[in-house]
Amino acid sequence: MQKIEDYFLAINRWALILILAVMSVIIFTNVVLRYTTNQSIEWAEEVARHMMIWLTFIGCGPVLRYGGHIAIDNLQDSLPPRAAQILRVFIAVLITAFCVFCIWFGLEYMDRTQYQSTPATQISFAWIYLALPLGMGMTLIHWLLIVRSYIARREFASDAHFDATASASL
Structure with missing residues (x-):
């Protein structure tokens, strides 16, 4: 199972790197040509705008996995350990429900926009909006892989590339 998780994370990271690299080359080339x-x-x-949309939704999962999203921890810090754990269960349910809602809504939105096309490239808007259900599906997978340690000990994943506790103390 760990090997599958490692492959999933590697594919997610490489997709982000590739999208960001291609987007940067397109923007850089356009600026050079313009001037x-x-x-x-x-x-x-x-x-570039559509790639930024994809970058945002595909990048949401790894950021959640490593605890990089903005959070207000004061309530958890002020509660007794058992009450804080119950609060984390509630938060976990809300995050899971939000991901499921975004997947459902993204699929609905894709269906509604499948016959509209983008002005310059003439591709269906459904391909652009596929980023929402796909990205939130990947986010849900990332979340489900770390939710147990989050609920039990308020821990997020960390590795050589990113450690949320180290960056939070800077």
Whole structure:
């Protein structure tokens, strides 16, 4: 199971790296062309915007996994350990429900926009909005992989690439 989880995380990270790299090259090339030739790539801004949407939703899971999202911990810190654990169960249920809702809503939204196309590239908006259900599905998987340690000890994952407790103390 650990090997599958490692592959899943690696695929997620490489997808993020690839999307960010391609987006950076497109934007950089467009800026250079605009200032050197007074011409720009017609589809560059649209594609970069859509890639940013994908980057956001695909990146949501690893950020949640490592405890990188903004959180207010004062209530948990002020409660006795058992009450704080019950609060974390409630939070876990809310996060799970939110992910499931976003997956359902994303699929509905894809269905509603499947016949609309983007202005420059003429692709279906459903491909752009696929980022929501796919990204939240991946986020749900990340969440389910760490939820037990979060509820029991308020721990998030950490590795050589990212440690939320080290970055929080900076």
